[in-house]
Amino acid sequence: MINQKAKLSPEIFKKDIKQAPTRDGFGEGLVIAGEFDPNVVVLCADITDSTRASLFRDKFPDRFIEVGVAEQNMAGIAAGLALSGKVPFISSYAMFSPGRNWEQIRNFVAYSKTNVNIVGAHAGISVGPDGATHQATEDIAIMRVLPNMRVFVPCDALETKKATVAAAKIWGPDYIRFAREKTPVFTTEETPFIPGKAEIFWESSKPQCAIIACGPFVYNALLAARELAEEGIHTLVVNNHTIKPMDEKTIIDVAKKCRAVVSVEEHQVAGGLGGAVAEILAGHCPTPMEFIGMRDTFGESGSPVQLIEKYGMGIKAIKGAVRKIIRKR
Amino acid sequence: MAETYDKKIKFLEEMANKIRQKLIETLVEAGSGHSAATLGSADIFAALYFHILNHDPKRPDWAERDRLVLSCGHYCPVLYVAMAYAGYFPLEELRTLRKINSRLQGHPHYGSLPGIENTSGPLGVGLSQAIGMALAARMDKRKNWIYCVTSDGEHDEGNVWEAVMFAGKNRLGNLINILDRNNIQIDGFTENVMPLGPLRQKYEAFNWYVLEIDGHNIEAIIDAVNEAKAIYEKPTVIIAHTIPGKGVDFMESEYKWHGVPPNPTEATLALRQLRTLGGKIEEE
Numbered sequence: 016m017i018n019q020k021a022k023l024s025p026e027i028f029k030k031d032i033k034q035a036p037t038r039d040g041f042g043e044g045l046v047i048a049g050e051f052d053p054n055v056v057v058l059c060a061d062i063t064d065s066t067r068a069s070l071f072r073d074k075f076p077d078r079f080i081e082v083g084v085a086e087q088n089m090a091g092i093a094a095g096l097a098l099s100g101k102v103p104f105i106s107s108y109a110m111f112s113p114g115r116n117w118e119q120i121r122n123f124v125a126y127s128k129t130n131v132n133i134v135g136a137h138a139g140i141s142v143g144p145d146g147a148t149h150q151a152t153e154d155i156a157i158m159r160v161l162p163n164m165r166v167f168v169p170c171d172a173l174e175t176k177k178a179t180v181a182a183a184k185i186w187g188p189d190y191i192r193f194a195r196e197k198t199p200v201f202t203t204e205e206t207p208f209i210p211g212k213a214e215i216f217w218e219s220s221k222p223q224c225a226i227i228a229c230g231p232f233v234y235n236a237l238l239a240a241r242e243l244a245e246e247g248i249h250t251l252v253v254n255n256h257t258i259k260p261m262d263e264k265t266i267i268d269v270a271k272k273c274r275a276v277v278s279v280e281e282h283q284v285a286g287g288l289g290g291a292v293a294e295i296l297a298g299h300c301p302t303p304m305e306f307i308g309m310r311d312t313f314g315e316s317g318s319p320v321q322l323i324e325k326y327g328m329g330i331k332a333i334k335g336a337v338r339k340i341i342r343k344r
Numbered sequence: 345m346a347e348t349y350d351k352k353i354k355f356l357e358e359m360a361n362k363i364r365q366k367l368i369e370t371l372v373e374a375g376s377g378h379s380a381a382t383l384g385s386a387d388i389f390a391a392l393y394f395h396i397l398n399h400d401p402k403r404p405d406w407a408e409r410d411r412l413v414l415s416c417g418h419y420c421p422v423l424y425v426a427m428a429y430a431g432y433f434p435l436e437e438l439r440t441l442r443k444i445n446s447r448l449q450g451h452p453h454y455g456s457l458p459g460i461e462n463t464s465g466p467l468g469v470g471l472s473q474a475i476g477m478a479l480a481a482r483m484d485k486r487k488n489w490i491y492c493v494t495s496d497g498e499h500d501e502g503n504v505w506e507a508v509m510f511a512g513k514n515r516l517g518n519l520i521n522i523l524d525r526n527n528i529q530i531d532g533f534t535e536n537v538m539p540l541g542p543l544r545q546k547y548e549a550f551n552w553y554v555l556e557i558d559g560h561n562i563e564a565i566i567d568a569v570n571e572a573k574a575i576y577e578k579p580t581v582i583i584a585h586t587i588p589g590k591g592v593d594f595m596e597s598e599y600k601w602h603g604v605p606p607n608p609t610e611a612t613l614a615l616r617q618l619r620t621l622g623g624k625i626e627e628e
Contacts, residue, residue, distance in 0.1 A: 056483075080479065088506035091469040095413075095476020098454065098462060101483075103476075119469055119503070127454040127463040 016244070017237075018218045021254075022205040028241065033200045037193035037231060038136050040172035042067030044179025045104060049075045055102045055183055058093055060086050066106040066136045086112040090119035090131075097129035102183055109135025109151035109192060117157055124188045125161040132182045133158075137195045139230065139281035140309065140326060141319035150314040156286025158190040159259045165189045165210065166258040168280075168288070170233040171200045174256060177208040185210060194281070196319050198231035213262040215269070217241075219249035223341045225269035226333065227253045228279035229288045232307075235323075236279050239333035250337060258288055266295050270302040275340040277305045279333055281323075284308040303343040305336035352395065356562045359429065360390035361618060364591050366425045366438065368614045371605035374421070374442040377450070380588035380601040381495060382422040384526045384559070388584055389426040391565040392491065392522075401431035404458040410488050411461050411477050415470020416495035416524070417451035418603070423460075424448050432459040468501025470494060471521060475511050478519040478579075489573065492521045497529030500538045505550075512551030517576040520569065521552075524559065526588040528599035547581045559584030591618050 017023055026032045048055045049071055058080045059068045072079040082089040086107050093103040105112055113120050113133055124131045138151045159166045167182070167189065169175040175193050182189040207214055216233065217226075217240045228236040233254045240250045251269050255261065270276055276296065278289030289306040296302045307328050314322060323329045363386045371377045393399075398410045414423050421441065428435045433447070440446035447457040451465025462473045474492035481488055498504060511519055523543070531537045544554045553575045557564040565584065572580035588602070589595025592614040595606075606614055619627045 077483070082510060083506075085506035085510070087469070087503040088472045088475075088510055091472020091503065091507065092476040092479070092510070094462070094469075095473035095478075096480050097476070098473065099411075099477045099480030099484075100407075101476075101480050118466060119472075122463055122466050123469055123473060129454070 016218065018215050021207070021214055021216050022203050023216060024201045024203050027201045027237070034197040035172040035200050036195060036197050037169060037172050037175040038067045038195070040169070040175030041134060041136070041179050041191070041193060042070035044176040045071040046074050047176070047180050048183035049078065052102055052183055054100060055104070056080060056096055058082055058089050058103055058105045060084055060089050060107040060112065062107060066134070068106045086116040087119050090116040091123055093131045094123035094127060094129045097131050102130055102132070104132045104134060106134045106136065108149060109138040109154040110149055113154055113158055113190065114151060121161055125163045128163050128187060130186055130188070132189045132191065134191045134193070136193055138192045139194050140314040140322045140328070141194055141196045141281060143196070143319045143322060144316050146316040147313040152281070152283050152309045152314065153286070154192060155258055155280070155282045155288065156290070159291060160286070163188050164259065167191045167210070167256055168229040168258055169193065169256050170230055170254050171198060171202055173200055173202050173204065174206070174208055178256065181208070181210050192230065194231055199234050201234055201237070208256070211257045211260050211262055213253050213255045213257070213265040215251055216254050217250065217252035219244070219251060222249050222251045222273045223344065224248070224275040224277060224337045225251045225253060225273040226277045226279060226337065227255050227266065227269070227288065227292055229255050229258060230281055232279045232281050232328070235330050236333055239330045239337070242330070243334055243337055248337060248341065255288060258291055261291055261295060263295050263299070266292055267299050270296050270300050274302060274344045276302050277307060277333065277336045277340055279307040281328065282308050284310055303340055305340045307333055307336055353562050356390050356394055359394050360387045360562070361591070363390055363422065363425050363429065365615055365618045366435070367421055368606060368611050368618070370421055370425060370438045370441055372608055372611040373439050374605060376442060377421050377605050378418045378603050379595055379605055380528060380599070381416070381419055381524060381526055383592060383595065384586040384588040384590045385419060385422055385493070385524050386590070387560045387562055388493065388522060388524065388565060389422050391562050393426040393430045395566060396569050397491070398488065401459065404432065408486060408488055411474070411490045413462050413470050413474040413477065413490065413492045414452060414464050415492055416467060416498050417464030419493065419495070420452045423452065427459050433457065467498035468503040471504055471507035471511070474519055475507055475516060478516045479514070481518055490519050492519065494521055494523050496523060496525045496527065496534050496540055496543070499540050499543070508547065508550045508552065511579040515577055516579045519579040520572045521579065521581040523581055523583050524586055525583050526586045528588050528597070528602055530602050532599055543583055551578060553578040553580040554583065555580065556583045556585065559586035560590060593617060593622065
């Protein structure tokens with residue numbers, strides 16, 4: 016059942032639950048950050064409306080910097096701004112930032128420990144019709160491997176807003192990932208968001224499996240948990256919005272309690288959330304795991320729903336993984 | 345006044361020679377590092393650290409200081425030597441270059457050594473970082489100057505031209521790029537590896553103000569910077585023509601010296617040449 020302490024939306028399982036793309040929350044969060052910190056500046060690489068950085072641009076035109084389609088330059092300029100006391104956010108599609116400009120981010124943001132916030136929009140296969148060239152399914156891996164870098168994958172537009180504001184307040188390099196499609200807004204303003212603290216959204220008295228998810232797929236994990244409960248299979252669902260530094264305590268606690276774990280992410284299985292969870296569990300509490308994510312393959316064009324089904328990341332796949340893993344407990 | 349100025353130029357020329365000698369000692373001690381471009385740009389670094397930059401080695405985080413962004417990080421031995429003579433850290437510390445637990449990393453790391461303004465080494469990103477600083481200075485209405493030292497070879501990188509385009513568009517008059525035109529890179533002469541010319545026309549096409557000077561003429565370096573400061577509506581690039589390995593005849597214009605240090609025998613020869621100004625005066 017829904018963990019009441021998570022203060023999730025009362026509409027959560029209604030058909031007409033409000034939907035919004037997570038990037039909407041980014042634009043709103045930027046405006047809030049811009050209001051409380053005059054040093055916040057925003058850079059964009061020609062897709063200002065699409066990333067919703069436009070909300071900030073319209074409000075603070077003097078603190079908005081258009082760099083054109085030049086993501087490498089954008090990362091370098093942001094490092095220079097940060098070295099002069101600014102709090103820059105650089106925004107583009109995840110494929111290009113941190114994809115194309117990874118080396119600039121590695122050396123001039125992470126290694127230099129400059130206060131640059133990187134936001135990757137249009138991450139995951141749900142980008143849909145644009146096809147695999149624009150579907151970043153490796154960005155969590157390439158960012159979480161960097162020393163000094165924090166990695167956030169918020170689950171809905173509201174949580175993206177909170178993550179954006181948090182990133183502006185926390186000193187140091189951060190990466191925030193978000194998606195293109197509208198997805199349910201199932202958290203509320205009251206839902207806790209503490210960087211580095213995973214939240215249990217679904218709980219059971221005698222759980223047989225912990226589903227650890229991030230991003231909009233957390234919602235799918237909740238739907239799967241609800242359907243599994245009707246079958247008599249009891250689970251926990253963890254919203255693990257901070258991939259790094261990961262909330263080791265919660266991860267270990269739920270693994271010990273359930274003795275089976277399924278990770279769910281819209282990302283390659285290699286190097287992503289599931290990999291990070293496995294690294295923690297292997298060291299502290301070896302636990303059988305199943306991984307929902309892209310299996311060493313690229314995506315293709317299609318509708319988000321079709322793609323999520325075809326690549327084995329839908330509700331049915333989550334349920335299948337849970338049924339399979341609980342037999343290994 | 346004229347006499348004072350002449351004295352100043354003479355002092356800077358002597359400082360450049362001191363930097364070159366210390367460079368040779370430092371590179372031999374390190375056992376690896378870049379000889380050619382560091383010797384070639386010693387006059388530029390002498391002029392920057394002992395005349396041009398408005399800085400205070402005792403307050404490296406002073407907000408109003410001019411910024412020197414080294415883009416071509418492999419030049420760092422000359423930067424470290426100039427900084428040590430300027431008083432940022434003791435000269436003896438130069439012996440730790442490239443060694444374990446040193447603040448003097450093989451390529452500069454922001455955060456390791458006070459006075460280092462940016463991380464560099466991976467080429468083509470210094471100008472972007474300098475642009476960020478120039479934008480911040482403009483936003484905060486600071487009057488400091490942002491200098492960037494770039495190499496010609498790193499202009500192979502697309503990132504450099506993204507930055508050149510951006511600075512031109514945004515009329516960053518507080519940004520001065522000193523481009524060390526020494527015509528060599530690791531694989532050979534720049535015009536054979538990847539032709540860069542005509543650099544003047546390329547920069548002009550991107551809305552930069554362009555000056556070309558003899559990069560070993562201290563007076564010309566200072567004059568060019570003064571002229572650049574008078575140009576407020578555009579960024580300026582000073583294309584400083586230099587001879588890689590300058591001051592050591594067997595290194596001069598020889599691209600094989602790009603990325604290697606002298607061995608002790610070569611160092612002795614090099615130091616003798618530098619101390620006697622190529623045999624013109626007697627060694628002390």
